[in-house]
Amino acid sequence: MTKTALQFRHNGRDVALFVDGGVNLLVALRELIGDMTPKFGCGQGGCGACSVLIDGELHLSCLTLAETVNGRAVETLDGLKNGPNLHPLQRAFMEQFAAQCGYCTPGMLMAAKALLDRNPSPSRAEVIEAISGNICRCTGYEPIINAVLAAASGGRARA
Amino acid sequence: MLELRKDIFADERDDNLKEIGKGTQRQDMLGHVTGTSTYFDDHKLQGMLHLKVLRSPHAHARLRRIDTMEAERSPGVRRIIRGADVPRNLNTLLSLINFGKDDEPSLAVDKVRYKGEPIVAIVADSPREAFEAMAKLRVDYEPLPAVFDVEEALKPSAPVVNETYPKNTFVYHDVYDHQKLRFGDVERGFAEADHVLEQRYQMSPIEHAPTETNGSIAAPDTNGRYVVYTSTQALFFSLDTCAKILDVPSNTFHFIGGTVGGGFGGKVDTLTEPLAILGAMLTGRPVRYQLGREEEMQFGSPRGAERIYIKDGVMRDGRIVARKIRAYFDSGAYTRLSSYAVVKCVAHLPGPYTIPNVHGDVYCVFTNRTPATAMRGFGVTAMDFALECQMDKLAHLVGIDPMEFRILNAYRDGDMKAHRREAKNTALIECVQVAAEKAKWPLREEMKRMSSRKDGGGSRAAISPTPLEPVPQRAAVSQQRTTYDRAPAAIVQPPPPAPTPPPSPRPQAPSHGATRFSSVFGTRRR
Ligand code: FES
Ligand code: FES
Numbered sequence: 001m002t003k004t005a006l007q008f009r010h011n012g013r014d015v016a017l018f019v020d021g022g023v024n025l026l027v028a029l030r031e032l033i034g035d036m037t038p039k040f041g042c043g044q045g046g047c048g049a050c051s052v053l054i055d056g057e058l059h060l061s062c063l064t065l066a067e068t069v070n071g072r073a074v075e076t077l078d079g080l081k082n083g084p085n086l087h088p089l090q091r092a093f094m095e096q097f098a099a100q101c102g103y104c105t106p107g108m109l110m111a112a113k114a115l116l117d118r119n120p121s122p123s124r125a126e127v128i129e130a131i132s133g134n135i136c137r138c139t140g141y142e143p144i145i146n147a148v149l150a151a152a153s154g155g156r157a158r159a
Numbered sequence: 160m161l162e163l164r165k166d167i168f169a170d171e172r173d174d175n176l177k178e179i180g181k182g183t184q185r186q187d188m189l190g191h192v193t194g195t196s197t198y199f200d201d202h203k204l205q206g207m208l209h210l211k212v213l214r215s216p217h218a219h220a221r222l223r224r225i226d227t228m229e230a231e232r233s234p235g236v237r238r239i240i241r242g243a244d245v246p247r248n249l250n251t252l253l254s255l256i257n258f259g260k261d262d263e264p265s266l267a268v269d270k271v272r273y274k275g276e277p278i279v280a281i282v283a284d285s286p287r288e289a290f291e292a293m294a295k296l297r298v299d300y301e302p303l304p305a306v307f308d309v310e311e312a313l314k315p316s317a318p319v320v321n322e323t324y325p326k327n328t329f330v331y332h333d334v335y336d337h338q339k340l341r342f343g344d345v346e347r348g349f350a351e352a353d354h355v356l357e358q359r360y361q362m363s364p365i366e367h368a369p370t371e372t373n374g375s376i377a378a379p380d381t382n383g384r385y386v387v388y389t390s391t392q393a394l395f396f397s398l399d400t401c402a403k404i405l406d407v408p409s410n411t412f413h414f415i416g417g418t419v420g421g422g423f424g425g426k427v428d429t430l431t432e433p434l435a436i437l438g439a440m441l442t443g444r445p446v447r448y449q450l451g452r453e454e455e456m457q458f459g460s461p462r463g464a465e466r467i468y469i470k471d472g473v474m475r476d477g478r479i480v481a482r483k484i485r486a487y488f489d490s491g492a493y494t495r496l497s498s499y500a501v502v503k504c505v506a507h508l509p510g511p512y513t514i515p516n517v518h519g520d521v522y523c524v525f526t527n528r529t530p531a532t533a534m535r536g537f538g539v540t541a542m543d544f545a546l547e548c549q550m551d552k553l554a555h556l557v558g559i560d561p562m563e564f565r566i567l568n569a570y571r572d573g574d575m576k577a578h579r580r581e582a583k584n585t586a587l588i589e590c591v592q593v594a595a596e597k598a599k600w601p602l603r604e605e606m607k608r609m610s611s612r613k614d615g616g617g618s619r620a621a622i623s624p625t626p627l628e629p630v631p632q633r634a635a636v637s638q639q640r641t642t643y644d645r646a647p648a649a650i651v652q653p654p655p656p657a658p659t660p661p662p663s664p665r666p667q668a669p670s671h672g673a674t675r676f677s678s679v680f681g682t683r684r685r
Contacts, residue, residue, distance in 0.1 A: 022287075036201040037194030039420070041370045042452035049370055077194035090192040097182065102191030103198065103370040103420030137370050137421045 011079025028066035037077035048134030051107035058114040077106040092151035100138035204445035211289035215271035218527040219305035226297035235288030240280040242268040246406035262323035263493035272492035275458035305527035309487035320525040329523035342577040343516035343623035348481025352472025360545035364461040371420020374449030377435040392422040424533030463531025464489040465541040481516040491530035503538035517577040573616025
């Protein structure tokens with residue numbers, strides 16, 4: 001099978017690899033680069049577990065052909081921390097008990113980051129809208145919404 | 160403020176309840192928010208192969224011929240696995256506690272009994288090559304009439320779903336086609352009642368839909384052992400199930416799990432491990448078997464459907480005097496855990512109420528639907544839905560407030576429960592009182608003064624005369640003995656240490672596992 005050469009920025013570092021035609025970004029990240037933070041939940045755009053940012057915009061990596069990120073910047077949960085320091089969203093998710101099994105968490109955090117990057121003080125309705133493509137089967141959405149609002153207001157919980 | 164009933168399980172914990180009312184962080188939370196919690200699929204192993212399964216498109220069909228020739232030659236294919244390659248291609252999950260007969264193959268051989276049933280497994284270098292080979296498999300099906308309704312399945316003319324149980328019902332105590340409860344005389348109760356209400360309730364199957372689909376990765380380890388990364392919710396139960404199906408001692412396996420991407424009961428059935436391990440055994444390479452979302456929906460077992468009929472006799476003053484229940488659990492094509500769900504359901508009848516005459520018949524029925532399994536409170540959930548709907552209707556019928564109607568009929572300490580055990584540590588009255596208070600639901604003063612610890616026992620502790628019924632003929636020697644009717648003395652004592660068993664490739668019927676499903680035996684859960 002012919003392979004395509006591909007270069008992009010992955011969490012701030014340049015990566016270069018060869019991918020088979022038709023391989024999606026989720027498989028490229030997990031199996032070729034070894035970044036296991038985006039998760040497979042459905043492979044068909046239904047769950048949001050595979051959410052990543054491409055040039056700052058939220059995308060479902062399972063529905064993105066790997067070839068299309070050539071020359072672009074991909075961010076995953078693996079790049080959210082700043083060295084040993086957690087991102088405010090990560091701290092807020094911990095403090096608000098916004099995860100149980102944790103499988104949706106990488107996607108939720110990326111969806112929340114995409115929101116806060118473009119709108120640092122969202123309303124509750126805007127948070128709900130922003131995570132509406134992400135399914136969580138365990139926690140219930142309230143703690144997650146509260147965590148995003150708390151992160152936006154500098155760690156203080158808001159009603 | 161209610162006092163805490165610390166006498167419950169007092170011997171099992173120290174009297175130190177300082178955690179209640181405080182948030183306590185999960186130990187895995189940091190891993191979750193940093194994406195470093197390791198799920199089964201987060202293991203990348205050198206030379207890993209991928210296993211995909213051809214599934215039945217029919218709900219019921221005979222397999223006339225399976226032709227794998229062309230698929231074998233497909234690029235990237237390492238191995239095709241058929242039923243004949245599975246060392247013990249018949250199992251039932253609860254055989255680990257000697258409950259039920261082996262009735263389910265890992266890969267179908269003569270027949271498929273539900274849509275999605277596995278027939279052939281393909282191990283290939285990549286998922287894509289496995290799918291391409293799958294398209295080259297040829298299976299000749301002879302579709303058979305199928306049955307999807309529990310009551311239809313019980314008719315003599317219904318197609319036989321699962322030949323292990325030719326009447327389409329699980330067999331209890333080697334004799335009965337259902338699990339029974341008899342306490343007092345319901346017919347006399349109905350004759351005396353001021354009102355009789357009969358209703359039908361139905362619950363559909365429910366899919367757990369965990370965000371992580373079922374799956375596992377098995378890899379050859381040293382010393383002839385295999386390491387298995389799995390999404391299972393029941394690590395040791397799965398390990399023993401694999402040892403039985405693959406006919407090896409259980410110390411052949413090192414199972415690694417515990418980080419599960421949502422389960423809710425849908426990850427106890429050992430759906431993927433046996434084939435992943437067999438693939439690793441046959442190829443000598445790590446093998447990954449992960450369900451896709453469509454497979455999870457079609458083949459991953461749901462909470463089973465239930466149909467429930469309740470007939471109650473009630474007096475004008477609000478006392479329920481008779482309750483008769485007939486219920487059908489849709490087990491799908493194989494037993495899995497539905498047999499146990501029925502036992503649990505019957506033990507739960509008639510709900511948390513003191514009723515002098517109770518009659519229960521609950522069937523575990525086989526149909527051509529996806530086999531059902533555990534899900535959060537299974538065996539009790541749908542029955543409680545039906546019972547509590549019925550309680551509201553009865554309250555309405557006799558013109559009593561529904562909260563007060565529950566307090567009136569609630570069991571109290573010292574009452575006799577329908578399965579002939581004295582009620583202890585009851586608290587339904589207090590629960591209703593607190594719920595009413597929180598919901599600002601007005602209760603009359605006398606209802607607020609009632610207590611689970613007052614006015615129980617006495618005539619409420621009596622067992623009313625129970626008519627005897629003829630016992631059906633015991634079937635010929637059963638394949639496996641149901642052990643939950645053992646003499647209780649054998650269970651309360653811990654078994655003496657067993658002598659070292661001779662090395663045996665075939666696992667003996669294990670004695671462990673009994674504590675896990677302790678409510679089958681009636682022993683205390685640890
Ligand atoms: S895996 Fe991409 S949306 Fe579900
Ligand atoms: S925490 Fe399990 S899916 Fe969200």
